[in-house]
Amino acid sequence: MRTYIIRRLLQIVPTILMITLVVFVMMRSIPGDPVVALLGDAYNEEDAIKVRAEYGLDKPVLVQYGIWLGKLVQGDWGTSILSGRPVLKDVMIRLPVTLELIVLSMAVALAIAIPAAIIGALRQNTWADYSATSIAMIGVSIPEFFAGVLLLLIFSVGLRGTLPSSGWVYLPGTCPMIVCTGSLWGNMMHVLMPAVALGIGRAALLTRLLRASMLEVIRTEYVTTARAKGLSERPVVLKHALKNALIPTITVMGLQVGFLIGGAIVVETLFAMPGLGTFGIDAIIARDYQQVQGFALITAVAFVVINLLVDLTYTFLDPRIRYA
Amino acid sequence: MRSIRPVLGLLLGTIVLLGGTAARPADAQAPKRGGTLRVAYGNEILGMDFYTTPGYEMVWVATNVGCGLVSITPDGKFFPDAAESWQISSDGLLYTFKLRKNVLFHDGSKVDAAAVKFTFDYVLDPANRANMRQFLGAVHSVEVVDPHTVQIRLKQPYAFMMHVLAVYRMGMIIISPVVTQKYTPEERRAGKPEALVGCGPFKLVEWVKGNHLVMDRFDKYFEQGVPYLDRVVIRTIKDPVTQLAAFKAGEIDFIADFSADHVDSLRAQNPRAQIMTGKETTPMVAMMKVTVPADGKPMSKDRAPHAIFNDIRVRKAVGCYGIDRKEIVKIAYKGQATPWVGIIPPGTMDTVDVNHLCPYDPARAKALLAAAGYGPQKPLVFELMTNTEKSVFNVIATVIKEQMARIGVTANIRLVDKPSWMTTATQDGAFDMYIEDLASLLTVDQNSYLSASAAAWNHSRHVDTKVDDYYARYAREMDPVKRKAIARELQEYSADKLYWNTISGSPFYQVAQPWLKDYVYQAEFKVQYKKVWLDK
Numbered sequence: 001m002r003t004y005i006i007r008r009l010l011q012i013v014p015t016i017l018m019i020t021l022v023v024f025v026m027m028r029s030i031p032g033d034p035v036v037a038l039l040g041d042a043y044n045e046e047d048a049i050k051v052r053a054e055y056g057l058d059k060p061v062l063v064q065y066g067i068w069l070g071k072l073v074q075g076d077w078g079t080s081i082l083s084g085r086p087v088l089k090d091v092m093i094r095l096p097v098t099l100e101l102i103v104l105s106m107a108v109a110l111a112i113a114i115p116a117a118i119i120g121a122l123r124q125n126t127w128a129d130y131s132a133t134s135i136a137m138i139g140v141s142i143p144e145f146f147a148g149v150l151l152l153l154i155f156s157v158g159l160r161g162t163l164p165s166s167g168w169v170y171l172p173g174t175c176p177m178i179v180c181t182g183s184l185w186g187n188m189m190h191v192l193m194p195a196v197a198l199g200i201g202r203a204a205l206l207t208r209l210l211r212a213s214m215l216e217v218i219r220t221e222y223v224t225t226a227r228a229k230g231l232s233e234r235p236v237v238l239k240h241a242l243k244n245a246l247i248p249t250i251t252v253m254g255l256q257v258g259f260l261i262g263g264a265i266v267v268e269t270l271f272a273m274p275g276l277g278t279f280g281i282d283a284i285i286a287r288d289y290q291q292v293q294g295f296a297l298i299t300a301v302a303f304v305v306i307n308l309l310v311d312l313t314y315t316f317l318d319p320r321i322r323y324a
Numbered sequence: 325m326r327s328i329r330p331v332l333g334l335l336l337g338t339i340v341l342l343g344g345t346a347a348r349p350a351d352a353q354a355p356k357r358g359g360t361l362r363v364a365y366g367n368e369i370l371g372m373d374f375y376t377t378p379g380y381e382m383v384w385v386a387t388n389v390g391c392g393l394v395s396i397t398p399d400g401k402f403f404p405d406a407a408e409s410w411q412i413s414s415d416g417l418l419y420t421f422k423l424r425k426n427v428l429f430h431d432g433s434k435v436d437a438a439a440v441k442f443t444f445d446y447v448l449d450p451a452n453r454a455n456m457r458q459f460l461g462a463v464h465s466v467e468v469v470d471p472h473t474v475q476i477r478l479k480q481p482y483a484f485m486m487h488v489l490a491v492y493r494m495g496m497i498i499i500s501p502v503v504t505q506k507y508t509p510e511e512r513r514a515g516k517p518e519a520l521v522g523c524g525p526f527k528l529v530e531w532v533k534g535n536h537l538v539m540d541r542f543d544k545y546f547e548q549g550v551p552y553l554d555r556v557v558i559r560t561i562k563d564p565v566t567q568l569a570a571f572k573a574g575e576i577d578f579i580a581d582f583s584a585d586h587v588d589s590l591r592a593q594n595p596r597a598q599i600m601t602g603k604e605t606t607p608m609v610a611m612m613k614v615t616v617p618a619d620g621k622p623m624s625k626d627r628a629p630h631a632i633f634n635d636i637r638v639r640k641a642v643g644c645y646g647i648d649r650k651e652i653v654k655i656a657y658k659g660q661a662t663p664w665v666g667i668i669p670p671g672t673m674d675t676v677d678v679n680h681l682c683p684y685d686p687a688r689a690k691a692l693l694a695a696a697g698y699g700p701q702k703p704l705v706f707e708l709m710t711n712t713e714k715s716v717f718n719v720i721a722t723v724i725k726e727q728m729a730r731i732g733v734t735a736n737i738r739l740v741d742k743p744s745w746m747t748t749a750t751q752d753g754a755f756d757m758y759i760e761d762l763a764s765l766l767t768v769d770q771n772s773y774l775s776a777s778a779a780a781w782n783h784s785r786h787v788d789t790k791v792d793d794y795y796a797r798y799a800r801e802m803d804p805v806k807r808k809a810i811a812r813e814l815q816e817y818s819a820d821k822l823y824w825n826t827i828s829g830s831p832f833y834q835v836a837q838p839w840l841k842d843y844v845y846q847a848e849f850k851v852q853y854k855k856v857w858l859d860k
Contacts, residue, residue, distance in 0.1 A: 030744075031740065031743070031744035031747055031748065032741065032743030032744045032746070032747050033743065033746075033747045033751070034743075036743070036746050036747050036750050036751065037370070037378065037743060037746065038376075038378070039378070039453070039455075040377075040378020040379065040455060041378060041455060041458075041493075041763060041773065041774075041781060042376075042378075042453065042454075042455035042457070042458055043750050043780045043781070044780045045623050045780070047453050050453075051453075079510060080514075080533075082370050082371055082377075082513075083370060083371045083372075083513055083514060083515075083533050084371055084373070084509070084510035084511070084512070084513030084514040085513075085514040085515075085533055086514075090533060090534070093532060093535070094534065149565055152565065152566065152569045153569070156569040156570070156572070156573050157568070157569045157572050157573070157593070160572070160573060161572075161573035161574065161575070164570075164573070164575060165566055165569035165570040165573055165575060166559070166561050166566050166569070166570050166575065167559060167570075167575070168535075176532075177530060177532050177535065177536075178529065178530045178538075179529060179530050179536070179538045179557075269562060269563060270563050270565075270566055271566065272559065272560065272561040272562065272563070272566055272570075274532070274534045274535040274536075278534055279534055282368055282534065285741065285742065285743065286370070286743065287743045
């Protein structure tokens, strides 16, 4: 197992290098120039040439990438061209917000998907199954921004401030700023709507997937054996059937992290949350190359690490799986 | 030397048309001290270095953290800020400012004449790339007379020197020599509070990009009793629907820039909200490229005619007679803007209505196109670039496309994002026509930085130096009546040549809760919280 983990961790390095290189080259290939944004209405060619030289933007792209990588190895993620702020510091401030959002949206998704899938599978072709399937279809069809706006209109406008429309309250003891108050209640109030908006689509997808797996598993011989042994339905479903049915679902959950980060951009923008999603989109719009690299790096690392954890989870769910 | 008051009369004989519709209670109440003002911006603050960071969002912070020599009222009258009085010599070349003796920077050090001189020297040094430098071309030198007296000597008379000091961009905000030399530009841009020591009513406590900006009352502010607020917290809420929800739920007190598209919804949902606007000071333009680099190198001084719009007949057919500005305003702004032809927006000082020079006349447009060689056999096709920053740009582009079809012209819309537009337009890239609302203009003089032939932001890249002469004459002329006449000539000339094709004014809105008191609307030019208080 240890060898496997080390091997997988080593495989992460070329993956990250490839992702950051592709992003690096792509960002510099698309139209738009951070120097124009930086100089604004005082733009003139003379200053623009000087600024490009200052930030090394006049060098060939691969040389720029090499410089960025060299600094990264030393723990320097660079400095935002526009704001002058250290990229790593901003990433670390925003990462917990997005992590919490993603974890809770996945929790929302599972909280809806597991019971809906079980009901759908156990009561196949009944009104309960049709209802769960129909709701899942609707959930898949609703984009995050639409779900978010609906929630906003219902809970912030319609029910006049039942839930806060925007912003963020940190968990107690986690606030990275000078001015802020951490509050568990405040945090829950702020994260609820974004987590539901982001999780609802995932819930629908996981419901359909888990239902299909459950239908397959409950017809297997070991489930029949468990029943024949006289086990009650609850342990049969939860311990024997669900645990095995979860394996493909867990795989998809890992892959869904990428979509969740994409969805977080939309949801965080809508709810004005100070997370990595807004950080990334602002950086791309401003062509702030250093920030975009920071965003690409952290999301790539998160994606591959989470998928590694997913692979390791298989051994817990199915003891037959062994890594060497 | 003579007193400032008669000079002011001359300089500001014409009233700056900033007068908004800010709601102020008739029964003036005694201001209450304390409280936190919660502000929403529609765009992110890009950085915090007062003199290099672009964007209004930073300016709206800088004018609360910093102080200048003078400031300006919405009707264009100058009033003292750190300077208690000033005199302008009869030849208009020497400005003498007497400073108040009780003005302190936020670190407790004194604001004196040396600090003022340092500020000017800093801005004028090209190495610092200060964006205010472009406005100080007339300054010859700045001298310290005594610790509380400073003199600015000009190379030639400049009618808008006081505007530069008070309001161009953000005005000349006095910076601390000690602090400026101690910290790097990156530290200032990053919003390090110790590096951004001003002499304004609020001191910067914290800026965390994407999260919030916090300013606290400066208790040693030179003006006794103000500011009333304890704290100002600024957050960015980009989505207007979220702004609406946050406003309705009472989560924010003030929206510094509210989307014109959503004003009706906000009004319907919040009948007691204070919705503030004024005559438009920002032009919405359909800019046509007039010349291109002859050698293919962007920004080259060697210019060649643009294949389509260098021909004045085509420019006038398309931009003048082919565009129905009233229809655009009706569709894009629900009628809440002013159809406008002139180079200077309807709310700017010395603006002139020249709409009669470009009446909507499709038949005349077709005739001009035919004279230029276009018709059914050789239809005119051009690219119309628009960007994703505001949805209204795309609505206008769509309407123009439809209007062009009526005169047999095909406008192919190209949608790009804001940085792509900015790079293309500013760096002499390839485009035929673009839609955008450009900078807010308080004076005609300000537009010279966008439309004189040598200006970097002369996006049409016209090479007509007669335009430059108009601007130069206008800026030098100290008699407001004569100046107004020059402004009229410039606007008529511009409408005739159509180097700059205005569609309408671009409305600007600010929104406040009913409990926010004594905020003075000054469009994009100033957003100040010094005298604001909360009645709740």
